[in-house]
Amino acid sequence: MAGLTLRNVGKRYGALSIIQGLNLDIHDGEFLVLVGPSGCGKSTLLRMIAGLEDISEGTISIGGKVVNDLPASKRELSMVFQSYALYPHMSVRKNLAFGLQNFKVSRAEVERRVADAARILQIEQLMDRKPRQLSGGQKQRVAIGRSIVREPQLFLFDEPLSNLDAELRVQMRAELASLYARLGTTMIYVTHDQVEAMTMASRIVVLRGGKIEQLGTPQELYTRPQNLFVAGFIGSPKINMLQARATRGSGKTTVSVAGMPDFSIAELPTEDPALTLCVRPSSLRVGNGDVTGEGTIRLVEYLGSETLLHIALSSGQVLLASDNGRTPYRMGDPVTVGFDLSELHYFDSAGKRIEPTQKESQVQ
Amino acid sequence: MRRFFARNAPAYVFLLPWLIGFFLLALGPILASLYLSFTRYDMVSAPRWIGWGNYEYMFTRDRRFWKALQVTFTYVALAVPARLIMALGVAMLLDKGLRTIGLYRAIFYLPSLLGSSIAIAILWRQLFAADGVVNQVLAMVGIQGASWITDPDTSLFTIVVLAMWQFGSPMLIFLAGLRGIPRDLYEAAEIDGTPRWRQFTRITLPLLAPVIFFNLVLQTIDSFKTFSSAFIISNGTGAPADSLLFYTVYLFNEAFKFFRMGYASALAWFLLVIIATFTAIAFFTSKYWVHYENERD
Numbered sequence: 268m269a270g271l272t273l274r275n276v277g278k279r280y281g282a283l284s285i286i287q288g289l290n291l292d293i294h295d296g297e298f299l300v301l302v303g304p305s306g307c308g309k310s311t312l313l314r315m316i317a318g319l320e321d322i323s324e325g326t327i328s329i330g331g332k333v334v335n336d337l338p339a340s341k342r343e344l345s346m347v348f349q350s351y352a353l354y355p356h357m358s359v360r361k362n363l364a365f366g367l368q369n370f371k372v373s374r375a376e377v378e379r380r381v382a383d384a385a386r387i388l389q390i391e392q393l394m395d396r397k398p399r400q401l402s403g404g405q406k407q408r409v410a411i412g413r414s415i416v417r418e419p420q421l422f423l424f425d426e427p428l429s430n431l432d433a434e435l436r437v438q439m440r441a442e443l444a445s446l447y448a449r450l451g452t453t454m455i456y457v458t459h460d461q462v463e464a465m466t467m468a469s470r471i472v473v474l475r476g477g478k479i480e481q482l483g484t485p486q487e488l489y490t491r492p493q494n495l496f497v498a499g500f501i502g503s504p505k506i507n508m509l510q511a512r513a514t515r516g517s518g519k520t521t522v523s524v525a526g527m528p529d530f531s532i533a534e535l536p537t538e539d540p541a542l543t544l545c546v547r548p549s550s551l552r553v554g555n556g557d558v559t560g561e562g563t564i565r566l567v568e569y570l571g572s573e574t575l576l577h578i579a580l581s582s583g584q585v586l587l588a589s590d591n592g593r594t595p596y597r598m599g600d601p602v603t604v605g606f607d608l609s610e611l612h613y614f615d616s617a618g619k620r621i622e623p624t625q626k627e628s629q630v631q
Numbered sequence: 632m633r634r635f636f637a638r639n640a641p642a643y644v645f646l647l648p649w650l651i652g653f654f655l656l657a658l659g660p661i662l663a664s665l666y667l668s669f670t671r672y673d674m675v676s677a678p679r680w681i682g683w684g685n686y687e688y689m690f691t692r693d694r695r696f697w698k699a700l701q702v703t704f705t706y707v708a709l710a711v712p713a714r715l716i717m718a719l720g721v722a723m724l725l726d727k728g729l730r731t732i733g734l735y736r737a738i739f740y741l742p743s744l745l746g747s748s749i750a751i752a753i754l755w756r757q758l759f760a761a762d763g764v765v766n767q768v769l770a771m772v773g774i775q776g777a778s779w780i781t782d783p784d785t786s787l788f789t790i791v792v793l794a795m796w797q798f799g800s801p802m803l804i805f806l807a808g809l810r811g812i813p814r815d816l817y818e819a820a821e822i823d824g825t826p827r828w829r830q831f832t833r834i835t836l837p838l839l840a841p842v843i844f845f846n847l848v849l850q851t852i853d854s855f856k857t858f859s860s861a862f863i864i865s866n867g868t869g870a871p872a873d874s875l876l877f878y879t880v881y882l883f884n885e886a887f888k889f890f891r892m893g894y895a896s897a898l899a900w901f902l903l904v905i906i907a908t909f910t911a912i913a914f915f916t917s918k919y920w921v922h923y924e925n926e927r928d
Contacts, residue, residue, distance in 0.1 A: 319818050340824030352815035356837045356922040365833070366823030417823070 269330030269343070269420040269453060270295040271316065276325035278311055278477070285311050286477040289325070293455065294469075298447050300456045302464040303474035304500070309457045310425055312474070316455065317346050317423050329421060340369070344421035345414035349429050351406045353398040359385075359409050360394040363416050370417075377416075384412040387446070404435045411446070424456040428463065440466055461501050465489070473497050495618035498545045504575055506612075507551065507586045511542040520623070526580030527560040532608060533623040537615045545612040548575065551588035553596075556605020562586070564600045578604050668896035678893065685897035696898070698873050699881040706787060706877065707854045710794035714854075715846055718798035722805035723835075736806070740799035752793070752863035756780060759789045780864060783874035790875065793860050801846040808842030809835070840921040848913050855906050858883065878902055 271293040278286040286308045293299050301309040314320040316327060318339030326333050334342050345366075353362050363381045372380075385391045388408040398406055407427060414422055427443075428436045444467050447454055458464055464471050465485045473480040473488065473496070481488060481497045492498035498506050513535055514521045520535045524544060535542075553576065565585060566577035574592040579585050588604060590596070613621045636643075643650075668685055670678035689696050721739055725732055758764050759779040766776030779785045812835065820830050836843070858879040861869070867884070869876030882902070886895030 317822060319821065339818075339822045344822070346819070346822050348815045348819060350813060350815045352813065352819040354816060354834060366820075366825070369824040369826070369829070413819075413823075 272328040274326045279323040298454045298469045300464040300468035307474040308477040313457045345417040345419040346423040347427045349426040351410040380416040384415040422454040506545045509544040526582030541616040543614040548587040548589040550610035557608045559605030664896040670893040672893040673890045699876045699878045703878040709791045713795045718801035722802045726809040752860045783872040786874045844921045
């Protein structure tokens with residue numbers, strides 16, 4: 268096992284900068300998820316750690332040793348690819364053993380490790396099949412098995428579940444989490460799916476445009492997003508964003524949102540009157556709250572355990588509220604919608620999180 | 632039946648040019664040559680039926696036939712691997728993702744377009760002549776070159792080298808095959824510390840096997856039929872000392888120099904048997920070494 272340190276790491280293709288001055292400490296035994304939209308540089312970063320891409324600047328250290336110029340095979344890591352990258356002409360057994368044969372591992376040891384991996388991943392009955400005879404989930408297991416047999420100090424996963432159907436993805440997610448619990452090895456996992464990130468990660472790195480937007484535990488990212496991008500990216504259904512105006516008074520700030528009554532909060536540390544307020548759909552309440560407004564139900568999405576209500580305020584802004592699903596709402600119903608002030612997130616016009624100096628607030 | 636023709640008549644009208652060509656220019660001569668191979672025919676008097684006479688003569692009394700077979704088999708055994716190795720090597724270089732790959736592809740393919748032409752064969756003869764460019768270059772570094780074309784020990788090799796030079800068409804097919812191998816497989820192998828040579832033997836070659844097989848069959852057939860380069864370089868005689876007496880050159884001389892059409896037809900049919908046998912062997916053994924991605928089990 269090993270930790271990983273990235274210092275001022277950058278990647279450029281000619282004039283195009285993919286990753287800029289990135290600093291990151293990944294702890295020993297941590298499950299770190301790199302998440303972000305397409306093109307944010309997360310896969311490139313993973314490939315740089317793997318040694319499949321050169322780095323343009325900075326240093327990458329694994330277990331305290333700088334590996335910038337070390338070839339992939341000397342970094343003592345293994346990688347699971349989105350496409351599985353199984354050798355199509357080899358049986359599952361040979362696929363698992365192939366990598367080990369390069370490392371002067373004795374035949375008995377190869378057999379032991381292959382058998383162990385097969386047992387852990389429950390693919391013992393598939394050992395003599397070729398990849399084309401396997402289902403997507405089975406292929407993924409073999410690909411993970413190929414990583415396990417190497418007994419690496421670092422596991423890299425590049426969107427390993429993207430090619431699986433939704434049901435299998437949930438299942439494999441749980442299996443990966445239990446594999447991590449069992450092996451305890453440092454894992455770096457790239458995904459664009461924030462649900463995968465939230466469910467598996469010890470910590471999450473949210474990337475955008477080659478820069479870290481926020482690094483933290485899933486709870487930190489969900490409850491205290493540091494900027495509008497992270498607030499919007501993490502959490503499903505998506506967070507509600509309301510444009511607001513702040514008027515500074517003596518020791519308090521009055522906030523105006525179209526379609527809702529004005530309310531006062533403790534002072535906000537910004538001179539900027541333009542604000543964005545965010546509130547999670549699960550924190551929006553139908554019928555009550557510290558601040559309430561009137562609206563009309565535009566759309567009802569019944570999901571069983573919860574119901575998603577699209578509620579239009581008088582200003583025309585549509586808010587998404589998640590309800591427990593027990594009340595039979597219908598499109599067109601007038602409703603009162605509200606939120607508690609403690610559930611609000613405030614962002615300045617640059618999209619940066621700001622906190623009221625005190626939590627005591629009141630409705631005017 | 633009537634309805635069948637009524638419905639399909641337009642199709643047959645459009646097929647007509649090909650059908651006429653096939654029956655008149657292909658099937659007709661094929662059947663005629665099969666018949667002629669059992670006759671003695673000098674193109675002046677009518678063919679005379681002699682049964683298996685031509686074949687009997689071929690196998691039992693014609694020493695030049697055996698020489699032609701020997702030359703041709705030697706050539707095929709050398710030229711096919713040489714051309715395929717050359718083609719695969721160049722394809723692998725081009726597969727490295729050069730920016731000007733289109734240009735290089737065209738440049739490398741050019742010899743194949745020109746390769747079988749008379750002009751190139753004449754050029755080849757001059758290059759390898761006693762006072763040709765090859766010897767002049769060798770002389771510059773102090774090596775006394777041989778008389779490549781007139782020495783029976785080396786003449787065949789000049790044609791093998793010419794064949795190697797015509798690697799364009801198999802190279803393009805190899806390149807397409809290489810492009811079809813997912814990069815991920817090499818990256819996975821790279822992370823697993825697989826040396827380049829092992830990547831080549833354990834990943835590239837097995838995954839390229841269907842393409843290698845295709846090229847092997849095509850190039851073998853092509854090489855057995857090699858004619859113009861040998862004909863031009865040996866001045867149409869197979870000289871020196873019959874060292875360039877390719878099967879097709881011998882066949883051509885029998886037919887159009889000595890007007891032994893019956894015997895030449897028998898030679899042609901035996902060449903077909905040779906090619907068919909080699910192709911059949913290739914197909915038969917392919918199941919042991921060719922892996923198809925989507926084959927059924």
